[in-house]
Amino acid sequence: MPNRTVFFVSDGTGITAETFGNSILSQFAAKPRHVRRPFIDTVDKAHQVVREIDHAAAIEGKKPIVFATLVDAEILGIVKEQSKGLVLDMFNTFIEPLEAEFGMTSNHRIGRFSDISKSQEYNDRIEAINFSLEHDDGQSAKNLAQADVILVGVSRSGKTPTSLYLAMQHGIKAANYPLVPEDFERGQLPSTLAPFKTKCFGLTIDPERLAQIRNERRPNSVYASLDNCRHEVREGESMMRRHGIAWLSSTHKSIEEIATTILRDLRPDRLMY
Amino acid sequence: MPNRTVFFVSDGTGITAETFGNSILSQFAAKPRHVRRPFIDTVDKAHQVVREIDHAAAIEGKKPIVFATLVDAEILGIVKEQSKGLVLDMFNTFIEPLEAEFGMTSNHRIGRFSDISKSQEYNDRIEAINFSLEHDDGQSAKNLAQADVILVGVSRSGKTPTSLYLAMQHGIKAANYPLVPEDFERGQLPSTLAPFKTKCFGLTIDPERLAQIRNERRPNSVYASLDNCRHEVREGESMMRRHGIAWLSSTHKSIEEIATTILRDLRPDRLMY
Numbered sequence: 126m127p128n129r130t131v132f133f134v135s136d137g138t139g140i141t142a143e144t145f146g147n148s149i150l151s152q153f154a155a156k157p158r159h160v161r162r163p164f165i166d167t168v169d170k171a172h173q174v175v176r177e178i179d180h181a182a183a184i185e186g187k188k189p190i191v192f193a194t195l196v197d198a199e200i201l202g203i204v205k206e207q208s209k210g211l212v213l214d215m216f217n218t219f220i221e222p223l224e225a226e227f228g229m230t231s232n233h234r235i236g237r238f239s240d241i242s243k244s245q246e247y248n249d250r251i252e253a254i255n256f257s258l259e260h261d262d263g264q265s266a267k268n269l270a271q272a273d274v275i276l277v278g279v280s281r282s283g284k285t286p287t288s289l290y291l292a293m294q295h296g297i298k299a300a301n302y303p304l305v306p307e308d309f310e311r312g313q314l315p316s317t318l319a320p321f322k323t324k325c326f327g328l329t330i331d332p333e334r335l336a337q338i339r340n341e342r343r344p345n346s347v348y349a350s351l352d353n354c355r356h357e358v359r360e361g362e363s364m365m366r367r368h369g370i371a372w373l374s375s376t377h378k379s380i381e382e383i384a385t386t387i388l389r390d391l392r393p394d395r396l397m398y
Numbered sequence: 399m400p401n402r403t404v405f406f407v408s409d410g411t412g413i414t415a416e417t418f419g420n421s422i423l424s425q426f427a428a429k430p431r432h433v434r435r436p437f438i439d440t441v442d443k444a445h446q447v448v449r450e451i452d453h454a455a456a457i458e459g460k461k462p463i464v465f466a467t468l469v470d471a472e473i474l475g476i477v478k479e480q481s482k483g484l485v486l487d488m489f490n491t492f493i494e495p496l497e498a499e500f501g502m503t504s505n506h507r508i509g510r511f512s513d514i515s516k517s518q519e520y521n522d523r524i525e526a527i528n529f530s531l532e533h534d535d536g537q538s539a540k541n542l543a544q545a546d547v548i549l550v551g552v553s554r555s556g557k558t559p560t561s562l563y564l565a566m567q568h569g570i571k572a573a574n575y576p577l578v579p580e581d582f583e584r585g586q587l588p589s590t591l592a593p594f595k596t597k598c599f600g601l602t603i604d605p606e607r608l609a610q611i612r613n614e615r616r617p618n619s620v621y622a623s624l625d626n627c628r629h630e631v632r633e634g635e636s637m638m639r640r641h642g643i644a645w646l647s648s649t650h651k652s653i654e655e656i657a658t659t660i661l662r663d664l665r666p667d668r669l670m671y
Contacts, residue, residue, distance in 0.1 A: 137421075138658040140567075145418045148410075148467065149492050152504035161669040163658045188499060194421065211499050219422050219486050226461060226484050231425035247652065254559050258534070286527050289562055293653075294413075379520065380566070385411040385436045396434040 127158040130181040131190040134174055134204060136197060139163040142215060146192035157190065165195065171203040182209040246296065253292035253299070260300030261285055266317040269300060274391055275321055276301040277314075277365070278328035279357045280348075281338045283375035283383065287328065290380045295388065295395055309360035314368055326387050327365040327372025332358045334376050400431040403454040404463040407447055407477060409470060412436040415488060419465035430463065438468065444476040455482040519569065526565035526572070533573030534558055539590040542573055547664055548594055549574040550587075550638070551601035552630045553621075554611045556648035556656065560601065563653045568661065568668055582633035587641055599660050600638040600645025605631045607649050 131150065133142040139161045150157070160181075162174050181189045191210035195201040205212045220231050259265055260272065262285065269275065274297055276284040284301035291297040308315055318325060332354040339349035347353055365372045371390050375383055388395050404423065406415040412434045423430070433454075435447050454462045464483035468474040478485045493504050532538055533545065535558065542548065547570055549557040557574035564570040581588055591598060605627040612622035620626055638645045644663055648656055661668050 138654045140654055140658070141418050141421045145414050145488070148414045149489060149496065152469065152489070152493060153496065153500055153502060154505065155500050155502070159671050163662060163669075190496065190499065196425065211495065213492050213495065215418070215492075216422060216425070218491060219488075220425060222484065222486065223422065223426065223463065226463065227426055227428050229426065229428070232427065250653075251559055254562065258531075258558070261531070285531070286524055286566070289527065290566060293559070293563060293566065380523075381411045381413055385413070389436060396436075398432050 127156055128185055129155065129157040129187045129189065130178075130185065131157045131159055131192065132174070132178055132181075132210065133159070133161045133192050134165055135161075135163055135194045136166040136200065137163065137194070139194070142192045142194040145215065146190075146213075165200065165204075166197070168199065168203065171200045172207075175204060175208040178204075178208040178210040249296035250293060253296045254289070256298040257288045257292040257300065260298075261288065263302045263315070269317065269321055271298060272300040272321070272324060273297045273395075274299045274387060275318065275325045276328060276387075277304055277318065277325050277370065278372075279304050279330070279335070279361045281335060281342070282328040282330045282361075283380070284328055286380050287375075287383050287387070290384045291387065294384070297388075297392065297395065304357075304361045304364065306357065309357070309364070312364075314364065322368060322370065324391065325368075325370045326391050327361070327370045328375050328383070329358060329362050329365070329372055330374060331376040400429055401458055402428065402430040402460045402462065403451075403458065404430045404432055404465065405447070405451055405454075405483065406432070406434040406465050407438055408434075408436055408467045409439040409473065410436065410467065412467070415465045415467040418488065419463075419486075438473065438477075439470070441472060441476065444468075444473045445480075448477060448481040451477075451481040451483040522569035523566060526569045527562070529571040530561045530565040530573065533571075534561065536575040536588070542590065542594055544571060545573040545594070545597060546570045546668075547572045547660060548591065548598045549601060549660075550577055550591065550598050550643065551645075551648075552577050552603075552608070552634045554608060554615070555601040555603045555634075556653070557601055559653050560648075560656050560660070563657045564660065567657070570661075570665065570668065577630075577634045577637065579630065582630070582637070585637075587637065595641060595643065597664065598641075598643045599664050600634070600643045601648050601656070602631060602635050602638070602645055603647060604649040 133139045133146055135142045143161050165171055165174055178189050178191060189210040191212040192215060193201060193204055193212055194215050196216060224230055276288055276299060278284050280303050288299035288301045291299040302315060302318060332351060335354040335358060336349055336351040343349050373386055406412045406419055408415045416434050438444055438447055451462050451464060462483040464485045465488060466474060466477055466485055467488050469489060497503055547564060549561055549572060551557050553576050561572035561574045564572040575588060575591060605624060608627040608631060609622055609624040616622050646659055
């Protein structure tokens with residue numbers, strides 16, 4: 126039972142505050158309650174958050190932790206000076222040394238997404254999501270030439286979530302293509318992939334874990350049986366090895382880690398821009 | 399032409415460092431080059447990054463900015479003390495006050511995703527992604543009772559990316575359902591949605607922007623014409639109003655902002671856990 130609350134207070138979505146705050150909190154054994162308060166962009170809303178922070182402090186008898194990404198000095202001041210929380214000011218802490226180094230003052234704009242909908246980068250993300258949806262699970266071989274990355278691997282090795290993540294977060298057009306028993310019988314990559322081998326990236330997975338995942342979908346099927354999973358994984362890995370396709374095991378990796386590894390190995394340009 | 403490089407150096411994916419660093423950099427008019435260096439988890443790799451930072455410093459004649467999320471003291475020390483960059487140490491800056499407040503030392507674990515693949519939260523995300531894919535664009539009315547959220551709106555109002563984002567980032571089972579001219583003629587919500595009105599959330603969009611988006615897909619069609627877009631948007635909004643469905647305009651909002659607003663209004667529990 127959590128006995129302390131952590132607030133993520135932001136004038137924008139609060140996603141930055143929460144992502145960053147969580148990665149710091151993961152260094153502690155404490156398991157606090159999480160409360161995200163987005164769009165705190167008026168003095169009134171700031172006072173409301175202060176009341177909420179103080180309420181938690183009174184009930185729990187402990188200082189709430191407040192990760193704040195608030196650009197406006199007045200709003201930040203209210204939360205920082207009037208609440209009973211330990212306010213970690215994530216913006217100004219780093220803005221000051223940057224102002225000194227850049228030799229310019231920051232412009233104190235609220236929210237990092239303001240009207241991003243019009244930007245090219247944003248349109249590219251949307252287009253990439255549509256592309257990845259249309260090219261999920263080998264649905265379409267059309268326009269594969271336009272793909273940035275083609276993920277290959279046996280069914281349920283993690284291709285779909287990884288493709289969508291690459292599209293959504295990085296604007297990468299990621300197709301994905303299943304390796305199926307017929308491919309293993311022929312001993313060849315699906316013929317549609319042959320011209321695009323250099324942009325293929327393989328996912329493999331521990332057969333025990335694969336059997337577990339497949340059993341949730343189709344319990345007690347041949348498809349989900351451990352024997353079959355072992356066979357498919359072995360054949361898949363050997364096919365990738367034969368064709369010189371880089372691959373990794375998704376078993377103990379998050380979508381974020383898989384996506385980052387693919388970018389680093391296949392599209393390092395996307396980590397530098 | 400950027401004349402300064404910003405590095406995001408991490409022992410994990412570097413996504414936290416980059417997200418947070420970008421939101422701080424967005425406060426400045428400077429447009430530096432971005433380089434993300436993930437998985438820097440050995441002394442050798444640290445030295446390699448130092449060389450890269452110093453190379454940028456030499457070429458650009460300016461201190462590179464380095465946003466670092468490095469837990470290991472030795473690795474951080476190398477980057478901090480041996481490179482010519484301005485190193486912003488995102489972890490320790492906040493870990494020290496937290497150690498004092500929690501009354502415990504942090505455990506200096508590397509990477510926040512270690513073996514997260516086994517966690518319930520992670521499985522929920524994957525399941526939500528599959529659900530959202532199966533319920534994209536009204537494809538299936540099956541299991542709508544299991545949906546956490548059902549997005550409604552005219553074609554190309556932003557439903558698909560928002561559903562996938564909600565699933566991927568929050569483990570929310572988000573179905574989406576198009577409002578089509580036939581619905582407007584009948585003057586009624588699609589009948590499959592009627593039992594689930596309380597979990598519907600509407601997206602609308604500026605007709606000019608909609609026409610622009612639709613024209614990219616089907617140039618010069620009736621579907622994409624401004625007149626038709628105006629008609630559909632007007633009818634869609636009036637239908638949502640009549641049925642008491644909360645809605646927002648996606649025109650000037652990012653996927654992240656739309657998703658956060660939906661959570662706040664429809665599933666505030668998902669912002670507190």
